[in-house]
Amino acid sequence: MMKLEEVLKKYEPVIGLEVHAQLKTRSKAFAPEEAVYGALPNTSVSVVTLAHPGVLPKVNKRTFDFAIKMGLACGSQITEYNFFDRKNYFYPDLPKGYQISQDKTPICRGGAIHIKLPDGTTKAIGITRIHIEEDAGKSMHIEGEEESFVDFNRAGVPLIEIVSEPDIRSADEAYAYLVEIRKLVRYLDICDGNMEEGSLRCDVNVSIRPRGSERFGTRVEVKNLNSFGNVKRAIEFEIVRQAELIERGESFVQETRMFNAETGQTYSLRTKESLNDYRYFPEPDLTPVYVTQEWIERIQAEMPPLPWELFDKFTKEYGLSEYDAEVLTSERDIALYYDEACQYTKEYKAVANWISVQVKAYLNELAYTIDEFPLKPKAIADLVNLIAEGKITHNIASKQLYPLMLENPDIEPEALAQQHQLIVNTNTDELLGIVKEVIARFPDKVEEYKNGKKGLLGMFMGQVMRATQGKADPKLATRLLQEELERL
Amino acid sequence: MKVSLDTLQKIAHLARLEFDASEAQSMLQDLNKIIEWVDQLEQIDTTGVAPLIHMSEEKNVLREDEPAPALPHERALRNAPKKDSNYFRVPKVIE
Numbered sequence: 084m085m086k087l088e089e090v091l092k093k094y095e096p097v098i099g100l101e102v103h104a105q106l107k108t109r110s111k112a113f114a115p116e117e118a119v120y121g122a123l124p125n126t127s128v129s130v131v132t133l134a135h136p137g138v139l140p141k142v143n144k145r146t147f148d149f150a151i152k153m154g155l156a157c158g159s160q161i162t163e164y165n166f167f168d169r170k171n172y173f174y175p176d177l178p179k180g181y182q183i184s185q186d187k188t189p190i191c192r193g194g195a196i197h198i199k200l201p202d203g204t205t206k207a208i209g210i211t212r213i214h215i216e217e218d219a220g221k222s223m224h225i226e227g228e229e230e231s232f233v234d235f236n237r238a239g240v241p242l243i244e245i246v247s248e249p250d251i252r253s254a255d256e257a258y259a260y261l262v263e264i265r266k267l268v269r270y271l272d273i274c275d276g277n278m279e280e281g282s283l284r285c286d287v288n289v290s291i292r293p294r295g296s297e298r299f300g301t302r303v304e305v306k307n308l309n310s311f312g313n314v315k316r317a318i319e320f321e322i323v324r325q326a327e328l329i330e331r332g333e334s335f336v337q338e339t340r341m342f343n344a345e346t347g348q349t350y351s352l353r354t355k356e357s358l359n360d361y362r363y364f365p366e367p368d369l370t371p372v373y374v375t376q377e378w379i380e381r382i383q384a385e386m387p388p389l390p391w392e393l394f395d396k397f398t399k400e401y402g403l404s405e406y407d408a409e410v411l412t413s414e415r416d417i418a419l420y421y422d423e424a425c426q427y428t429k430e431y432k433a434v435a436n437w438i439s440v441q442v443k444a445y446l447n448e449l450a451y452t453i454d455e456f457p458l459k460p461k462a463i464a465d466l467v468n469l470i471a472e473g474k475i476t477h478n479i480a481s482k483q484l485y486p487l488m489l490e491n492p493d494i495e496p497e498a499l500a501q502q503h504q505l506i507v508n509t510n511t512d513e514l515l516g517i518v519k520e521v522i523a524r525f526p527d528k529v530e531e532y533k534n535g536k537k538g539l540l541g542m543f544m545g546q547v548m549r550a551t552q553g554k555a556d557p558k559l560a561t562r563l564l565q566e567e568l569e570r571l
Numbered sequence: 572m573k574v575s576l577d578t579l580q581k582i583a584h585l586a587r588l589e590f591d592a593s594e595a596q597s598m599l600q601d602l603n604k605i606i607e608w609v610d611q612l613e614q615i616d617t618t619g620v621a622p623l624i625h626m627s628e629e630k631n632v633l634r635e636d637e638p639a640p641a642l643p644h645e646r647a648l649r650n651a652p653k654k655d656s657n658y659f660r661v662p663k664v665i666e
Contacts, residue, residue, distance in 0.1 A: 109637070116638060224664065234657075370625065371630050
């Protein structure tokens with residue numbers, strides 16, 4: 084087998100992605116029953132979903148709201164005049180014999196997703212179109228069973244399909260693109276973005292061409308990719324497979340292949356129905372949908388802050404490094420939490436660290452989301468302020484006050500610190516007494532210090548901190564120690 | 572344009588229809604008559620005329636995203652030719 088690195092020296096991959104995002108509406112796209120995940124089979128179905136004769140679908144308005152949101156976030160053109168099409172094929176999980184989709188009038192056209200490349204630059208991956216369609220049911224094939232089982236709970240749940248331009252040039256770029264899409268749908272709160280659960284699905288189109296060539300090679304579509312890692316593996320496998328065929332002088336056809344996660348390979352589907360022939364035609368059961376300017380403006384007004392807007396704010400206004408800003412904006416609710424905390428402090432960098440380290444550690448340990456975190460953003464800001472003002476040492480803050488705060492989320496950090504006597508001791512007289520005591524206990528060390536072993540100051544400080552249980556104001560204690568030692 | 576027997580069989584397969592040789596012949600004639608008629612229609616100049624997609628003037632008939640009760644589970648499965656307590660059962664489909 085050829086090595087990927089060798090292939091890439093000679094050939095350039097050309098990749099496009101089709102991403103299906105399941106929309107988080109309460110009810111289905113064209114039928115009114117609840118859109119649920121994980122319910123008992125066939126408990127969230129209606130006569131419309133089951134395609135009983137004489138029933139009529141009706142468009143769920145929020146399906147459009149969500150699709151428009153995604154379009155606005157990608158800078159797409161929103162289509163004013165929309166109608167639906169029937170995509171005809173037979174499969175047991177599709178009771179109507181057709182899927183309602185948008186073939187001729189996708190709700191969004193154009194726009195881009197911006198990904199960050201390893202060298203720090205940004206690359207725009209063009210969006211061809213985003214269209215609305217309905218999901219199919221789920222078929223289960225059990226080994227040894229003569230029949231397949233079908234559950235229609237998922238049938239009719241709204242999806243948007245986001246089709247990219249063939250702008251992607253590597254498996255890593257494809258990965259970065261998917262990460263951005265997931266981040267975006269989660270910021271917009273229109274999809275869970277969970278590939279393992281199937282609320283985000285991805286098909287990839289891969290072709291390769293000799294470097295420098297402008298012509299596209301034969302493209303292969305790969306399906307059945309249920310994790311971010313598998314998307315990357317499937318692309319890398321395809322790049323090498325196609326290069327080997329070309330090197331051997333073998334031609335290959337445009338086809339759909341499946342990915343086998345166990346072997347890491349793609350395999351061809353039996354191409355009985357050689358070419359997909361979906362015989363699209365307009366869906367007569369649904370009225371056209373006109374998206375007015377007012378409608379778009381209403382959605383525009385509802386738009387949450389977007390990841391790159393917060394990234395800009397965090398780097399420019401709060402002076403965070405790009406790395407810190409990236410970490411904090413990777414999840415919307417963490418980003419908003421940080422942003423709110425910054426309303427109560429000017430210690431932007433310290434708050435960022437506190438959230439990225441201590442808060443995240445707590446969340447990870449308990450598998451909590453930030454909504455479940457007991458402390459309000461203001462409490463973290465107050466804590467950081469106490470450290471910055473020198474009222475409490477960093478050590479005591481993280482080892483004692485922070486755990487106390489987590490147990491007593493309703494008490495102000497400063498009050499809590501006072502209750503537990505964690506406030507730094509800035510009482511000169513008291514500290515001086517302790518300093519003198521420490522010095523008196525170590526005459527030999529004082530002698531060594533006098534003889535030039537100035538590094539012993541650290542040892543004396545350690546003793547002072549121990550005597551005060553870490554509560555001595557470090558600056559004051561250092562000064563007093565130095566003065567006393569010099570005076571002797 | 573004329574529909575060939577091959578095309579007819581392809582369309583029939585896509586629509587999961589079956590018919591014998593004589594039925595195929597009469598079907599072919601009917602289809603060709605329809606195509607002829609469409610050919611005639613195509614002679615009309617429709618430049619600048621938007622295609623008529625909906626017969627009704629209605630637009631934006633939308634539903635608010637309020638869930639309505641689903642069919643009771645037993646009723647949902649009642650008309651299924653084959654089922655068990657949870658699922659519709661269908662002839663095995665192999666991926």
